Amino acid sequence: MTIIRDLSIVPFGDYGWLASFENTADQISGALAANHAAQKLLNSGKFIDVTPAIASIAIRFNPETLAADDAKEMLHRAIEGAASDKTPAPRAHIDIPVLYGGEAGPDFDWLCAHAGFTAEKLIAAHTNAPYRVAMLGFAPGFAYLGPLAKPLQAPRLAEPRQSVPQGSVGVAGAFTGVYALSSPGGWRIIGRTPKRLFNKHARDPFVIRAGDEVRFSPITEEEFARLEATP
Amino acid sequence: MKTIARIESPGQLTTIQDFGRAGLRHLGVPQGGAADRVSLALANASVGNACRTPALECVLTGLSLEFQTDIAFAIAGADMRPCLTGEAVSMAKAIVAKPGDKLEMGGAKEGATAYIAFAGGVAGARVMNSTATYLPGRFGGFSGRALRNGDKLRSANYESGAPREITAHYCPRLGHDWVLRACEGPDVSRLHPTLVERFFSGKFSASDRWSRMGLKLDGAQLKHETGAMASSAVYPGTVQLPPDGAPFLLAADAQTTGGYPRIAQVIAADLPLIGQIRPGDRLWFRRTTPDEARETSALRTSFYEAVAPGFSFI
DSSP states (O other), rough: OOOOOOHHHHEOOOOOOEEEOOSSSSSHHHHHHHHHHHHHHHHHHSEEEEEESSSSEEEEOOTTTTTTTHHHHHHHHHHHHHHHHHOOOOOOOEEEEEEESGGOTHHHHHHHHHHHHHHHHHHHHHHHHHHEEEEEETTTOOEEEEEGGGGOOOOOOOSSSEEOOOEEEEBBBTTTEESSSOOOOOOOEEEOOOSSOTTTTSSSBOOOTTTTTEEEOOOOHHHHHHHHOOO | EEEOOOOOOOOSSSEEOOOOTOGGGGGGGOOOSSSSHHHHHHHHHHHOOTOOOOOEEEEEEEOOEEEEEEEEEEEEEEEEOOEEETHHHHHHHEEETTTTTTTEEOSSOOSSEEEEEEEEEEEEEETTOOOBBBBBTTBBTTTOOOOOOTTTTEOOOOOOOOOOOGGGGGGGGSSEEEEEEEEEETGGSOHHHHHHHHHHOEEEEEEEETTTTTEEESOOOOOOOOOOOOOOEEEEEEEOOOOSSSEEOHHHHOEEEEEEOOOEEEEEGGHHHHTTOOOTOEEEEEEEHHHHHHHHHHHHHHHHHTTTTTTOOO
């Protein structure tokens, strides 16, 4: 059961609807409910695409095969259903080994200073508890994970980097995130995983899916090199 | 797989595109595909291909290539003054090239993208159900990248039928002034009403910050102080308004979510026009309602379906 307040559904162009709701007590349960509702809508096969996010779901439909009002009604029902269902358990538990700091984490030292933590304490805080994947978005397979410990919460970079290497692990606002592919990005990068998170030829190309549980564990440079070399 | 042609000069940005990978936005995967679907569909229809068959998309300047086999091809979209071994090539008309023939193109004066379709389609890496090149992710199309000198294009050997005659009224009207019909975006209630009015009555020009992801617009002053928003869905045709007041019009490779207020959404039927806007062009947004826009899109869809069966704007 997730408490969803102030649900509003507004048109998003001629092919879409956007449902937004107030953040529930914590952003993660709201995002998990949005994802749960999105899965139901995806399974119906009636939509062009479904985009769940932190406190919203957007759908696009083909008006020639689905009336706009029916699409809106389906969206409304899916959210109400997801809110009254139990928060779904994670589909998978994924371990992500991370090399923290140095070249792999150019903003690691900055975040230590920002949090007032030693390197060891920062790593402990980041690896302490498992996270839930709140959403995938912004770039292919990019995972927003939370809840992030308060001292580790930090604003984005004022100037986004032109290219952040794949596997980079960063923080921004209330989330920590993992770049499945190299892309431009404004998150503060504290480490990198050698684990391959994207396989373009696989049936499920992304290792991490919305709703999964993710746990980070620190590794050394040697372990990073060894894991990177293993396919 | 037979070789169609060898690239002698790739132009500014030539990629393999189709109708993109639909239905994956929940994984953060943009749809991508042709910046101007109508022109891709017309080029394909001209050579008898299905409308979504992979073809080449040239941006601003065309390419030069040498044919290696006998094959029908057609070009649609921006006129980059194509010549086949010295002879001018008509737009949206199938021509059979012979081995050794050279196709040479220049720069477009109006419009931004041209499509070169080959009978049977051009082969590329198929990733997540599409051959569209997604440059930021380096996947799809020709090894996930733009074409280079010396690349060899191969045939995809898709079934193709008889060439279709495309009359001129199907081809998009290009120029330097664009009126895009748009619905109010989902965040207008967060913005000051006068800002929204200024947006829909204002004149903009396309800046040179241009990519397949989107273009930054110069023009009316629309600075605002609406606070940060949680990331939420955006699409091709979404106009985002960052606090600095310069609207950003998202294009074919639009990312799946963004954090700036969405002031407008270009209607489905006008999405192909976005692919033809070049830096310096002027544009206006004409406000319409979702109901009216759906009527327009339905009419335009059946119009194009007459020559390109299976055509859709999204």
